[in-house]
Amino acid sequence: MSAPGSPAAALPLELFEYVPESALVVVAHPDDCDFLAADVLSAWVRQGTRAGICLVTDGDAGGDDPDIPLGALSRIRLEEQGRAAAHLGVHDVRCLGYPDGMLQNTLAVRRDLVRVLREFRPELVITMDPTSRFFGRGYINHPDHRAAADACLDAIFPSARDVRAFPELFREEGLQPHKTRFVLVGTGDWSDVAVPVAAVDVENKLAALGEHHSQFDATDMRESTWEGVREIGARAGVELAESYRLFDLAPNPSQREYGKGLAAPERRNGVPAPRLPQSQWG
Ligand SMILES: [Zn+2]
Structure with missing residues (x-):
């Protein structure tokens, strides 16, 4: 997703071949x-990943037609998203x-x-990148994209992990804390x-x-879609x-190289783990 012509668009990338369980x-x-990850979801679902999509907003502001009643577009767009997800084999689509x-x-x-x-x-x-404000000269990032990504990353770390964060979720709804291992930020x-x-x-991405x-x-x-995936x-x-x-949030810093520390059956691809810079903060 690097802006065309930016220096980053030419940098080499390490392969992330791990297929997550979920x-x-x-x-x-x-x-x-469907812009961010439809083809990746398609690839992983074909290989057995349990996949889901969570939309934070209802999408009711999209489009240029002022005659569509408020609320109606939201229903249309959720139906579109459901059909799009089905092309990827994804049937768990939630909207907050x-x-x-x-x-x-x-x-x-x-929460x-x-x-x-x-x-x-x-x-x-x-998720998306909360720090991306601009993409080249042609796009100012939507504030909802940044806010949703910020909230998502804050929820992953530390709130979903901590039993004392939003304690009603554990005490009243019985939701156990959860540690997400990997985060991929577009x-x-x-x-x-x-x-x-x-x-x-x-092709599934284009269908979606x-x-x-x-x-x-x-x-x-x-x-442009084909050109993009070929260039990457x-x-x-x-x-x-x-x-x-990529962020690898393995709790043990010595495991914090992708793939390392995962039990053998979980390393489904048997690929070598690229060495990624580790946080000094643990
Ligand atoms: Zn959007």
Whole structure:
């Protein structure tokens, strides 16, 4: 997702070939997931991953038609997202229902995401980049994208992990704390890993994008989508891939290289673990 022409767009990427047992994508709007990770979800679901999508807003502000009654677009977009997810083999789509266009990283949003994380219990989460303000000269990042990503990361660490955070979730709803192992952030210029995908996954992504009729015509995106996954693949030495910034939140710092410390059956691909910079903060 590096901006075309940015220096980061030419940097090599390490392959992230690990197939998680479970993966949750957390985004602001219906359609965000399909730009961010549809082909990756398709690839992982084909290999047995339990996958879900969590939308933080209801998507009711998207589109240019003032005659659609308030609330009606939300229903249309959720139906579009459900059909899009089905192309990827994903049938768990949740919506927290916050008003589109007005999202902030409040404690209420964080608590709702902690609930989702503790219920779904993902090994890996994909979300957007709360620090990406601009993409090249052509796009100012949507404030909902930043707020949803910020709330998601704050929910992953530390709130979902801590039994005393939002104690009612444990005491009244019985939701056990949950530690997410990996986070992939879809970022502008800070990607460090590439997740390989196959041609069928790129076609599934295009099919998913094609379901968002109320928002755009995806036929315009075919060429740029293929170009993007080929360019990222080339940076990682594979044909097709998507890029992210990887965080490995293994509790033991000595395990904090991707794949290390996972039991053998969990290292499904048997791939060598790339050496990633470790946090000095533990
Ligand atoms: Zn969006």
